[in-house]
Amino acid sequence: MTIKNVIASAPGRVNLIGEHTDYNGGYVLPMAIPQRTTVSLKILAGKQVRLRSRNMPEPAAAFNYELGCEARAGSWGDYIQGVTRLLAGEGHALQGFEAHISSDIPVGSGLSSSAALEVSTMRALREAFGLALDDLTIARLGQRVENEFVGAHVGIMDQMASSLANNSEALFIDTLDLSYKSVRLPDDVDLVVVNSGVSHSNSNGDYNTRRSECEQACKILGVKLLREIAYGELSRIEALPEPLSRRARHVVTENERVLQAVHAISKGDLQGLGKLFYQSHQSMRDDYAVSVPEIDLLVELAMAEPGVYGARLTGGGFGGSIVLLARLGAGARIAEKIADAYAKKVPYKPTILVKGKGELNATESH
Numbered sequence: 001m002t003i004k005n006v007i008a009s010a011p012g013r014v015n016l017i018g019e020h021t022d023y024n025g026g027y028v029l030p031m032a033i034p035q036r037t038t039v040s041l042k043i044l045a046g047k048q049v050r051l052r053s054r055n056m057p058e059p060a061a062a063f064n065y066e067l068g069c070e071a072r073a074g075s076w077g078d079y080i081q082g083v084t085r086l087l088a089g090e091g092h093a094l095q096g097f098e099a100h101i102s103s104d105i106p107v108g109s110g111l112s113s114s115a116a117l118e119v120s121t122m123r124a125l126r127e128a129f130g131l132a133l134d135d136l137t138i139a140r141l142g143q144r145v146e147n148e149f150v151g152a153h154v155g156i157m158d159q160m161a162s163s164l165a166n167n168s169e170a171l172f173i174d175t176l177d178l179s180y181k182s183v184r185l186p187d188d189v190d191l192v193v194v195n196s197g198v199s200h201s202n203s204n205g206d207y208n209t210r211r212s213e214c215e216q217a218c219k220i221l222g223v224k225l226l227r228e229i230a231y232g233e234l235s236r237i238e239a240l241p242e243p244l245s246r247r248a249r250h251v252v253t254e255n256e257r258v259l260q261a262v263h264a265i266s267k268g269d270l271q272g273l274g275k276l277f278y279q280s281h282q283s284m285r286d287d288y289a290v291s292v293p294e295i296d297l298l299v300e301l302a303m304a305e306p307g308v309y310g311a312r313l314t315g316g317g318f319g320g321s322i323v324l325l326a327r328l329g330a331g332a333r334i335a336e337k338i339a340d341a342y343a344k345k346v347p348y349k350p351t352i353l354v355k356g357k358g359e360l361n362a363t364e365s366h
Helices: 077-089 113-129 135-150 157-164 205-221 231-238 244-267 270-286 293-303 331-343 357-362
Strands: 005-017 027-043 048-053 062-066 097-103 169-174 179-184 189-195 308-314 321-327 351-355
Touching: 005 113, 005 157, 005 189, 005 244, 005 270, 005 308, 005 321, 027 113, 027 157, 027 244, 027 351, 048 077, 062 077, 077 113, 077 135, 097 113, 113 135, 113 157, 135 157, 157 169, 169 244, 179 244, 189 331, 205 231, 205 244, 231 244, 244 270, 270 293, 270 308, 270 321, 293 308, 293 321, 293 331, 321 331, 331 351
Parallel strands: 048 097
Antiparallel strands: 005 027, 027 097, 027 169, 048 062, 169 179, 189 321, 189 351, 308 321
């Protein structure tokens, strides 16, 4: 039995640490953010799908297609086309629908706007058509949408975070077996997210090139995934040609940093956790080469603030946002100071998306 009208939503995510490790079978530590994507869906007769985004300018705000005739168009509608094609391929019965989409997750901010769109759409379709989809299955399908339909060779972290994480706890995920557990941040810290204003896209060539480089490194090393290379085996990586050795070194050392970060959180060691943030950013900048000067500037401005424990690029890179940990109660002031200094140096407008733990908790009921 179908329900005629439903509203569903899903959050964006900020990854605390563990970047570009998920498609290498490694560890990640994301958490949900207050910003969400909401889908208002109405069932229609027939097979027509009518989509409208409140965040896109005309005429791009509208996207229409027919179920069973999904074809990649290179637009935001591909994420929903991918959802309906994969659901049908998995044997789920759908019919036409109209969906209005709104989101306060900035596109290209490195905070999983695409995953939130996929997850919120599947949640709406699950409720409307009574689909047998659990939250982990939704995450798996969301990743497949990007890999198989959109053309972005992403790992599963974003979809798992959007489908399973919450605002008060980080989600420690082992992407090799998809096991996960909640990790609560210490009470005496503010989590801050600042968007650089430099937009990125996971479906562009740079992101896919990094995954290809990891696959090349695996082939030479004789392993299926870089997760198989232990931290104590870094000497194996040094024999790789450049830039493959640097790419593999980032993944192996980043996996170790995630494990150390979870341990630091359990001990309330904010100084140690902050140091890991800085080390992660340096590795992403130098070994994985996914940072940009504007992101580096935000991290440098954060480093200059006495109340900051650590800061790093979050997300796929080539733009996007930084995440930083600040002394409890100082997050908002520090975020505004960093944003002001940044805006005076570059032609981009920064956006403060999260400026303290209180802001995260205040929106947890969404």
